[in-house]
Amino acid sequence: MSDQWNDVAGTFNLDSAPDYLPTPQLRALQLQRLQAIVHRAYNRVEHFRNRLDERNIKPDDIQALSDISLLPFSNKSDLRDTYPYGLFASPMSEVVRVHASSGTTGKPIVVGYTEQDMNVWRNVMKRTFVAAGLHRGDIIQNAFGYGLFTGGLGAHYGAEALGATVIPISGGNTERQIMVLRDFGVTAICCTPSYFVHLAETAEKMGVDFHQLPLRTGVFGAEPWTDAMRQYIEEKTGIHAYDIYGLSEIIGPGVGAECCCQNGLHIFEDHFYAEIIDPVSGAPVPDGAQGELVLSTLSKEAMPILRYRTHDLTSIISEQCACGRTLRRIRRISSRSDDMFIIRGVNVYPSQVEAALLRAEKNLPHYQIILTRHSGLDQMEVQVEVTPEMLSDRISELEKLQQRFTQALDETLNIRVKVTLVEPQTIARSEGKAKRVIDNRNK
Ligand SMILES: [Zn+2]
Numbered sequence: 038m039s040d041q042w043n044d045v046a047g048t049f050n051l052d053s054a055p056d057y058l059p060t061p062q063l064r065a066l067q068l069q070r071l072q073a074i075v076h077r078a079y080n081r082v083e084h085f086r087n088r089l090d091e092r093n094i095k096p097d098d099i100q101a102l103s104d105i106s107l108l109p110f111s112n113k114s115d116l117r118d119t120y121p122y123g124l125f126a127s128p129m130s131e132v133v134r135v136h137a138s139s140g141t142t143g144k145p146i147v148v149g150y151t152e153q154d155m156n157v158w159r160n161v162m163k164r165t166f167v168a169a170g171l172h173r174g175d176i177i178q179n180a181f182g183y184g185l186f187t188g189g190l191g192a193h194y195g196a197e198a199l200g201a202t203v204i205p206i207s208g209g210n211t212e213r214q215i216m217v218l219r220d221f222g223v224t225a226i227c228c229t230p231s232y233f234v235h236l237a238e239t240a241e242k243m244g245v246d247f248h249q250l251p252l253r254t255g256v257f258g259a260e261p262w263t264d265a266m267r268q269y270i271e272e273k274t275g276i277h278a279y280d281i282y283g284l285s286e287i288i289g290p291g292v293g294a295e296c297c298c299q300n301g302l303h304i305f306e307d308h309f310y311a312e313i314i315d316p317v318s319g320a321p322v323p324d325g326a327q328g329e330l331v332l333s334t335l336s337k338e339a340m341p342i343l344r345y346r347t348h349d350l351t352s353i354i355s356e357q358c359a360c361g362r363t364l365r366r367i368r369r370i371s372s373r374s375d376d377m378f379i380i381r382g383v384n385v386y387p388s389q390v391e392a393a394l395l396r397a398e399k400n401l402p403h404y405q406i407i408l409t410r411h412s413g414l415d416q417m418e419v420q421v422e423v424t425p426e427m428l429s430d431r432i433s434e435l436e437k438l439q440q441r442f443t444q445a446l447d448e449t450l451n452i453r454v455k456v457t458l459v460e461p462q463t464i465a466r467s468e469g470k471a472k473r474v475i476d477n478r479n480k
Pocket of ligand 1: 296297298303358359360361362
């Protein structure tokens with residue numbers, strides 16, 4: 038067992054004890070909590086009770102964990118239809134916090150937390166940081182957005198519970214971020230992976246070398262990213278980049294986290310129950326098989342959510358992790374079924390494009406996919422931003438690079454893609470989630 042199995046400082050963090058529960062005890066705890074939460078939701082949430090009654094299911098029908106498949110799925114539409122507080126199982130006098138998603142279409146979705154829910158959230162975020170090897174004495178720059186978005190405050194309270202020093206800088210203002218990174222002795226940063234790449238590139242231009250700073254850990258989430266992107270980040274900046282997973286509907290960040298093995302994300306199974314289903318038929322698939330992640334909250338008081346379809350595609354790893362945690366892992370999520378687009382009958386994920394580009398040329402992570410329709414035929418263009426050094430190279434070198442990209446995309450996707458090399462800084466940088474696909478087909 039690695040001496041980094043829990044905490045690089047070599048001390049066991051007691052709050053992480055549930056990460057190591059023997060599996061039979063963990064399953065027994067999950068069943069007990071599932072039964073309680075189904076009763077709570079049935080007795081207190083009309084929307085949920087109606088959906089069970091329609092199917093003639095009673096809370097007492099849940100006798101084993103596998104009986105969860107009797108319950109109907111829930112979707113984003115369940116949250117929208119009951120806007121704002123229709124799924125709350127606690128009176129507002131017990132709700133101490135609400136968050137909401139920005140929602141690109143229509144009304145936002147609203148989520149609530151009791152005091153006890155806040156304790157759980159703090160706990161799972163603390164365990165997230167411990168799994169990434171952070172501890173008291175770390176100085177954490179939290180560049181997730183503060184506000185209605187769960188990322189900023191979720192990471193903030195977890196980092197404080199850890200005893201670390203938190204710098205609540207929130208998102209945006211890249212030059213100030215770099216000044217703080219350089220001057221405040223920052224050892225860890227939280228943000229989206231694409232924003233960290235933007236920070237690293239801007240720092241380079243400002244003459245700040247991340248290798249020379251105390252910064253050693255990145256805790257990255259809120260958007261899917263690939264292992265190729267992790268490699269790029271780690272080589273370019275000399276940090277360890279850890280993936281975290283969560284969603285507001287379930288709690289916010291803190292549903293799952295990578296450990297020192299960086300080989301899948303442990304789900305905090307004492308509070309969340311994970312299933313993988315076939316996204317088309319809805320049938321459960323066995324551990325190891327790829328499908329859509331479905332999550333249930335096992336302890337959430339204010340807003341229990343059962344069998345929530347995340348649209349994130351992954352598989353469950355049930356083999357024991359080398360770190361010693363008994364919690365099952367999910368493979369890192371590199372795509373969402375929502376992000377998938379269909380072009381000339383072929384299903385394409387942005388992550389496939391990213392992996393192909395990074396295979397052809399390691400140093401160009403800024404790209405954008407543009408979909409158009411000419412005379413009824415779909416066209417896909419990938420714009421890739423080149424570096425200033427490349428621009429000064431001979432034209433023939435750029436042509437070769439363009440050919441390499443075209444070939445790599447052709448091999449990966451089996452469709453003809455137009456590759457356009459664009460000048461540095463022409464693709465818009467995001468301070469939150471990166472926008473990879475511009476679909477102009479129905480305009
Ligand atoms: Zn592990």
